[in-house]
Amino acid sequence: MHLPLLAPAAADSFLDERALVLAAEKERRLLAWMRERHSMLLGFSGGVDSAYLAVLATEALGVGRFLAVIGRSASYPAEQWESARALASRFGIPVLEVGTEEMQDPRYAANPVNRCYFCKTELWRRLAPIARERGLRTVIDGTNADDLGDHRPGARAAAEQGVESPLALLGFTKREIRARSTARALPTSAQPASPCLSSRLPYGMAVTADRLRQVEHAERALRALGIAGDLRVRHHGELARVELGPEELGPWMTAIRAAALRRAVASAGFARVALDLRGFRSGSLNVLSGVRAESR
Amino acid sequence: MSAAALAAELAAAGHPCRVEAFERLAVLVPHGGHPPDPAALRDAATRLAPRHGFTHVALELLEGAAGTDAGAPLHRG
Secondary structure (H helix, E strand, O other): OOOOOOOHHHHHOOOOHHHHHHHHHHHHHHHHHHHHHOOEEEEOOOOHHHHHHHHHHHHHHOHHHEEEEEEEOOOOOHHHHHHHHHHHHHHOOOEEEEEOOHHHOHHHHOOOOOHHHHHHHHHHHHHHHHHHHOOOOEEEOOOOHHHHHOOOOHHHHHHHOOOEOHHHHOOOOHHHHHHHHHHOOOOOOOOOOOOOHHHHOOOOOOOOHHHHHHHHHHHHHHHHOOOOOOEEEEEEOOEEEEEEOHHHHOHHHOHHHHHHHHHHHHOOOOOEEEEEOOOOOOOHHHHHOOOOOOOO | OOHHHHHHHHHHOOOOEEEEEEOOEEEEEEOOOOOOOHHHHHHHHHHHHHHHOOOEEEEEEOOOOOOOOOOOOOOOO
16 A cells, blocks of 8 residues: 655644543534535545545445445546545445546646546546435535645536535645544554645646656656655756755755656656755745745 | 846855746756755745745755755655
């Protein structure tokens, strides 16, 4: 199972004691919310948020009234799929996989700033009928309260399809989800965020299967070197820009390690490799493209 | 964005390199291979790049530039 972890101490340091009590109370409300809904279908990526929801929904509703659905396409990392399947197997989560074809949509492939809208429209367009056919009354996703302030055009697609976001609705922050995941011994508790591979391409650069494979190959090669924390390989054409978490950036700047890093990324077909000197920043390409202002 | 101005300031700070602009990304190509003090370059570049309109700054890793820290482990313990 491939579940890259942060330093072990990080999982225990998400919240102080009072906040942990509050998070546990939110979890009780979430379980009650799920039982009130009777039955549901979850868009399941295997990431921190949807993994937490999948485990709770399985507990609250049982396998007959809950289904976690994985939408698979070239933009979904194989490593993430492996993690999702492993988690489902370990926790008895009922899972279905469906193929999605957002790559065939020229509006998506052109990679506009609202690219996620077309991807999520395709995803929910395929998942909503499955929920209806199986009598699952509610369709949910893993959007949390922290996500609401970011540039997320995919949220509009979810709203159009009537998808509900219980984590956001009940005010769960990412730290609270990680803390409750730790309390439940979920292997995803300290897993770095892993958005779809298309997020590594600057807006306006066409999304192609070859480019996504390059990014995935490069990130896998870097994981194989022992990089465990936040990691992104950003595609700038012939140049790959590597973002590492702050705890790993310094060590990987030494000459020997930098050479190994370069070889790993170049093996994916990049002619040039650069290491971002500010390190990993969530939504980095939104800032680079001017879609979002820099956080201070 | 002014790649030339950023390069001049970095050179004045003891970090000679060429700067290529990819929109708001500055890519530093150090003269003579891997920089001898990458931490100092990082500090200088992240401080100076925003002054010249760059939101991102990256160090290009050049082929065959390794060799100053031989023996350093590749994997964490």
